[in-house]
Amino acid sequence: MIRICLRAETKAFEKRSPLSPESAKALIDQGFHICVEESKERCFDIECFRDVGCTIIPSGTWIDLPSDFYILGLKELPESLSKLTHKHIYFGHAFKEQVGWKQLLEKYKRGGGSLIDMEFLTSSEGRRVAAFGYWAGYCGAALAVMNWCKQLSDRGFLSTIASFKNRDVLSEELNKQYALAKKSAVSIPSIVVIGYKGRCGTGATDLLQQLGITPVLWDIEDTKGKGPLIEALGHNILINCALVTPDTEPFLLPEHIDTLERKLSVICDVSCDPTSPYNPLPIYSETTTFNRPIQRLSKNENLLDLIAIDHLPSLLPLESSLDFSDQLLGTLLQLGQTDCYELNAANSTFQAVLATLE
Incomplete structure (x- = not known):
């Protein structure tokens, strides 16, 4: 019998779950044993798991x-x-x-344990089996627009954020x-989405279009070999959804921040990998959080705020977890099973990286 334990998350403000009660029931119906840790933060009530x-x-x-x-997890x-002695499945x-x-x-x-890293759980075509990308882009775009609104109202920024009950509640607040x-803006914000063809970019674009905003869309053919992307400074908001790879050139550099000619005032780094040597936005080194979502990068009156939250879909934990x-x-x-390509590939990646420690 295959036994799975859904652990409680310990990261602050993390309400998502990789397993819903419906999926737990589907596993149980196929003979799996599922145990679930109690959690006050998880978006699904513990009784829903007990009931199945x-x-x-x-x-x-x-x-x-x-x-x-x-x-x-x-x-x-x-x-x-x-x-670590168990067989772990999470974003390592x-x-x-x-x-x-x-x-x-x-x-x-x-400990002799193993890691199936969900980021490397991919099909034979290289596409990730499961990803929060759509909701990361969707939530990131929402926060970027909210912060732009705050800048217009009092030159401020989002001081803290919390999860929304569902997408309808978020949409109502954002539309307001x-x-x-x-009413106070000269025009609607000019927004560029980098990496628009992927899951994250699709989510960001959908959110913006729901607001009636048509963003400028860039993908790898628009950015490869062209960094730094000086043209990005001419937009109000930049939403980075690009896949981070070793050959990605920097999109912006520190010297682009404190310039009075810059129109750009909000950056949302949905990709958010500041500790990676391949970070295409080497203008910051630490992520932001739900209780401190903004890092003000500018040192002069020309505002530039950064959003770099590494669990953006927690803004909409219910929809993102179900998906x-x-x-x-x-x-x-x-x-x-021994013939599952995705699991075998993920284990091979783990073993290969583990071998580099020897």
Whole structure:
């Protein structure tokens, strides 16, 4: 029997879940054993999991489960753990030389556990099996416009944000703020979306079009070999949804920030990988958070604010979790099988990176 434990997230403001009660039931119906840690933050009520047959355990007790359990989560594990013995499925952020990657993999090496990193859980065509990209772009665009509205009203910025119950509630609030801002604006904001063809870019574009904004759309053919992208300084808002790769040239550099000629006043880095050596926006080095969503980059009166939240879909945890869980279910159903391309490829990537520690 394949056993999976959905762990409680420990990251602040993280309300998403990689597994919905509906997907848990589908797994149970196929003979899987599913246990779920209690969580006050998760967008799904614990009773919904209990009702479909899941075993409920206290938060943080996955550590004591037998090592054959798959431990399913989203964000990082507690740093206090010295070794990892289970088979983990989550976004490990350890395969592209991010900060702390060696220390994390050493824990797997010491404990004999393994990591199926969801970012590297891809089909034979190279497309990720499950991704929050659409909702990251959607939520990132919403926050970018909200911050632009705040700049117009009092030259301020978003001081704190919280998750919305659903997309309708977010849309109602955003439409209200945008309608007020347009009254004082000279024109509607000029917005450029970089990486518009991907999931993130599609989400960002959909949100903007719902507001009646037609963004300028750039993709790899518009940016490859052309960095820095000075033209971006002529737009009000830049939303970066580009895939970070080793050959990506910087889109903007620090010297572009404090210029009075710059029109750009809001950057939302949806891709958000500041600790990677391939970061195309090397104008910042730390992410922002829900309780501090904005980093004001400018040092003069020409405002420039940055949004770099690494879990943007938590703004809409319900929709993003339902979507992600539906995408992931097919792969989870193949756990324990030897002929699943996606799982075999993810394990091969883990083993290859682990071998570099020797």
